[in-house]
Amino acid sequence: MLTSPETQGWEGRMRNWITGTVLGVALAFGGSSALAQQAGTFKYAEQVKLITMDPQQQSGSGVPYLRPVYESLFERGPDGKPVPLLAKAYEVDGLYVTIKLREAISFSNGEAFNAEVAAANINRGVKLAIIEGLKTVESAEAVDEYSVRIKLKEPDPAIIDSLCHTGGMMIAPAAMADPAIDRNPIGTGPYVYSKELSREGEVRVYTPNPTYWDKDKIGLERYEVWELPDDTARLNALKTGQIDAGNWLANPQSAIIDRTPGLKLIRNTGGLNYHIILSDREGTVVPAFADPNVRKAMAHAIDREAFGKAVQFGLAQKSFQPYAEGDWAYDPALEGIYEYDLDKAREFMARSKFPDGFAFDMPSIPIYQSRLEALAGFFKEIGITMNIVPVEPGTLARRSRTTDFPATNLVWATNTDPKFLALRYIYEDAAYNPFKAKPSDELLALARQGLQSVETDVRGPVYKQMASRLADEAFLIFVTNTPILIGVSEKTADNPTVVYRFGEDSINLRGLKAND
């Protein structure tokens, strides 16, 4: 049942105070020994070029450039659940989220971090409207010196999770006022950005933050992030020891890392789910898409095993749902639900109103071309012709939000909160529902039910049901999951201080020490 923001059921008031770690003793004793621990350099290579160092204008990849400088209010723990970082605790009360902040923290330029600053940060993020996770936030205000209250537009069980990422990264007031913030970042993080030592477009250099609140966690004299977008160049840099680690997509170079002695390919939690969206699910342009039998036939016709091996170099796993194994919403019961079965696919086609097949257009960008060629081959086996239509790189997302194509293909970050699944694909006004198809009552009810609690234990079963329902309706055809891939040298693999951030292509810098 749809409820107004004021009356919606949150199953009563939810209070979830999380007590943070007391750091006073550590801070008092950590100062003198800290400098001696700062030694060596760690070099990380990023596959995307740096666009901006303003976290609130960061719309895509590139978080490894920000993490040394900026800390968020919360971060994901080893199990993926939010734990406080700059925050100490939080309380959710209807449409209000109150966050208690750590005290005695300052930005690297000396400005104090307090509730006023935190509220200003969140309000700026809301105003800029780039960060998806802040779209449910109406405003934020300081309650007292170290308490900030966020007012939501609608219930948002994922708000704390959103504050683990760029939406929760705290920027110094001076940096917020600086028009050149994209190259002059100032945060509370363990390192500061050195513009003098960095080379634009090539390498970003970070040095220890002398005012850091937890000095014992600074283990490096210098941290570098290299901009190496060419996969082969990045691989060569890793092989020759020019970098210690770097991130990769599922491509031939990451497959080489996986089988090269002396190198290791880390498969970090999270990653990308590649899927097909039959946007025209009511059959406005392609009537066949309105027939669930056709959709199920298509789902059964894909040999995901072969697809993963041939097109994604053996680095992907079969997928039948939006979540990856290990995620709290993942449902093992859905595994194999659309296993490759050509006979079954043909049976479904024969049962449909389109036994002789049909044709449709599918947009393609260069990196998806080989994937679509493989899929076109699978669909051909059941009489469906998929015409691959190239579109300009960078325009796939926008074109997919229009009625230009009856279907599209995209990736979905599997560590994203499931509530975004409904916002993207399910609701009538969802971003990738350009034909404004009405969701089934069951699906809509489950999507809304998932918003009624902040507890993953409560939400998990709901989203499992939603994934099951999605599988039944089959307008989203999940193909493969690729984990987050980080290529590292042998020394990095053996370095006990290297901790990969849950669901991110970056290393936790707090406590990281050099390999040698």
Place this chain on the structure above:
Amino acid sequence: MLRLIFQRLVALVPLLFIVSVLTFSFTSLLPSDPVDLIIGDTGTQEQYEIVRERLGMNQPVVVRYFQWLGRAAQGDLGTSFFNSVSVMGAVMQRLPVTLSLTVVSALVAIVVGVSAGIAAALRPRSWIDRLATLGATFGQAVPNFWFGLILVAIFAVNLRWFPATGFTPVSASPWEWLRSVILPSIALGTSSSAAIARQVRSAMVGVLQQDYIRAARAQGLSTRRIILKHALTNAMVPVVAVLSFQITVLLGGALIVEQVFAINGLGTLAIGAVRQQDIPMIQGIVLVMVALVVAVQLATDVIYGLLNPKARPS
């Protein structure tokens, strides 16, 4: 000669204007949209309109062009669509990198090409000549990016003699600078050295059959002196024209080789700008590249005039 330089500089103005109009027009015709990249996959139509207005992209192309031209005429090439980096700053930061690569590649091309050409010309149809011809054919046929990858695999990854990626500024360490440019320069210069070798051989064979060379020999001049002082000077006249063209080719080739070696030069900047459709950055890069090509041609004319008095403007 000063008049020639002045004429060329004056001619540069309309040339840059035409190039800027063409670049702006062609870039505007591209179907991709930088606003999409800025707002990301989850951006709304409202955000799209806000960013579009901020970048001035809701104005007609002609208006945008003349606004840009007005600023460019005052030396302001604008800032990137994506960050606060000034176009002039970005281009000037990368220019020494690409120039380093181009100059060292040109040196490789000249030294290897001229030496091979002379050696082949001195003993036509000998095994040296055949080897030089084979080498020249190989050099021209092999794509420089592929050759670069092979060089990296052998000399950087396996032997560890040179870095596999990156560029060290000469100011930081002359030795490391040299190590960082050797492999990319060989990869880039090989094709040009092949073209130069063919031209030098052909020109030298012709010059060595001239009467004045026979006269020099009859006077008892040493072979070395005849070749270096009399034959090569005349043979170099057509070679300079080839060299001018090859330097332009090297500038273009640097854009690709920079990718293989992850060198942060104008090529890397250009490719990133084109991918993002960062129009101010593309405009700046194209204008600087055009100015560079014109400068190379001007230098060629000057050298040509020095080598051949008949070619000097009256």
